[in-house]
Amino acid sequence: MKYNIVEEKNIGRFGLLVLLFLIPFLFLATGIGYAFVDGSIDNTIEGLKNIILSPTILFTDFIRVGGIGAAFINVAILGFINIYLMYVYRIKINGVLIAAFFTVIGFSFFGKNIYNILPIYMGGYLYTRYQKISFKDIIVVLMFGTALAPMISEISYSGFLPPLTGVIVAVFAGVFIGFVIVPLSSHMLKIHDGYNLYNIGFTSGIIGTVLTGLLRSFGIIVEPVSIISEKNHIVIIVLLIILFLGLMMTGIIINRRAVIDYVKIFSYKGRLITDFTHLMGYGITFLNMSILGFASLLYVIIIGGVVNGPVLAGIFTVAGFGSLGKHMKNCLPVVLGTIATALFFGYDLSDTSIIISVLFSTTLAPIAGAYGTLAGFIAGVLHMILVTNVGVIHGGINLYNNGFSGGIVASVMIPIIDAFKKEKRNAA
DSSP states (O other): OOOOOTTTHHHHHHHHHHHHHHHHHHHHHHHHHHHHHHTOHHHHHHHHHHHHTSOOOSSBOHHHHHOHHHHHHHHHHHHHHHHHHHHHHTOOOSHHHHHHHHHHHHHTTTTOOHHHHHHHHHHHHHHHHHHTOOGGGTHHHHHHHGGGHHHHHHHHHSSSSOHHHHHHHHHHHHHHHHHHHHHHHHHHHHHHTTOOSOHHHHHHHHHHHHHHHHHHHTTOOOOOOOBOOOSOOHHHHHHHHHHHHHHHHHHHHHOTTHHHHGGGGGGOOOOSSOOHHHHTHHHHHHHHHHHHHHHHHHHHHHTTOOOOHHHHHHHHHHHHGGGTTOOHHHHHHHHHHHHHHHHHTTOOTTSHHHHHHHHHGGGGHHHHHHHOHHHHHHHHHHHHHHHHHHHHHHTTOOSOHHHHHHHHHHHHHHHHHHHHHHHHHHHO
16 A cells, blocks of 8 residues: 655655755764864874775774774765765655665775775766766666775785786776676566565675686685774764664654554565655655664664674664665564574674674565565575675675675575465465
8 A cells, every 4th residue: 555645755855855964964073073072183084094095895894994083984975975976966865765875874884985986986987878878877776886895995905916006907897897787786686586675785796706706816815804893882872873863753753644654564575676765655764764773773782782883884774775675574584583593503693793694684574575474584594594604705895795695595585485385376
């Protein structure tokens, strides 16, 4: 059942634009304020330099690499760049855009910076010139496609090439990624049939595997790293609470029946593309994003985890996809399957890699939505088994490793489930 959004459409879009602008502004102001209050302006500038010059391979936490102030400023820079592109090209305000923007914001704490995303955007622009289409049509795909940004930083700064040669090769690699990510992502969607919400993560995993294999053929080994912050910072948690409260209040202001009508969102399975801004309106969408964001943050706190760069990427991405397919009903079975598997194998739930595996496992939420709780639980089990092992294939250059794993799980599960359902119908 579609929700009537005629009355709230204009105010909803205005509210969304304000929120999209306020998020990077909030981080910029906090980052600059943090530098002044802490008396470490020079350290913040140096930290930002370290972020830009870091290889950024999984897991490279910018809070650890550059400090809180520099990490916040990096988030703001990437946020404003993408807002500028939205404004210039008049990008349609919908759930896909929200999910892409929140994903970029999250991964600006962890893997993405101004240097390593621009070649990918450049490659996408060249693709549009070649295909004679508008750059506007692929900007959202490129926002997601910066999943492979670490490839640019790795080639540039890992030292296996002379500095200038490394930068030149890295830029060409980024342009190549931007050029091929759009047609490939469209094809990869057919493989998992929309049941993996992080389709670009699956696509990036394939591209990353090919590029990593190419580097290894030349004797260049790319391996994941673990540079992560191991301390909670109250300023980060407070900012998240403010953000999610802002989303909740905005949703309720836009639609006063948002709380009452919220459960209607559970009727949607979540398969790509399930745009809640179109189906339920902005009010309920913002409320849903807020609930998922709070739930993610609460989970991390309860298990004693650290809200560091990778975890922030997970929290922001889960909240962002609250506009595009995810809700508590279809996420919970997958999350429970992932947690149960982690406990079975003796993993520490408070470990950062396990936390983000749990959060990002919600990429498979449409399986639970379409096929039920048991199927969702099994998807979570398979996801945890795979995601802890597939990172070595692409060497950590694909930031959306969980999207890669989710694509494999969905590609295997959906045909099998459909085959058994068909056999059952035939037997009847």
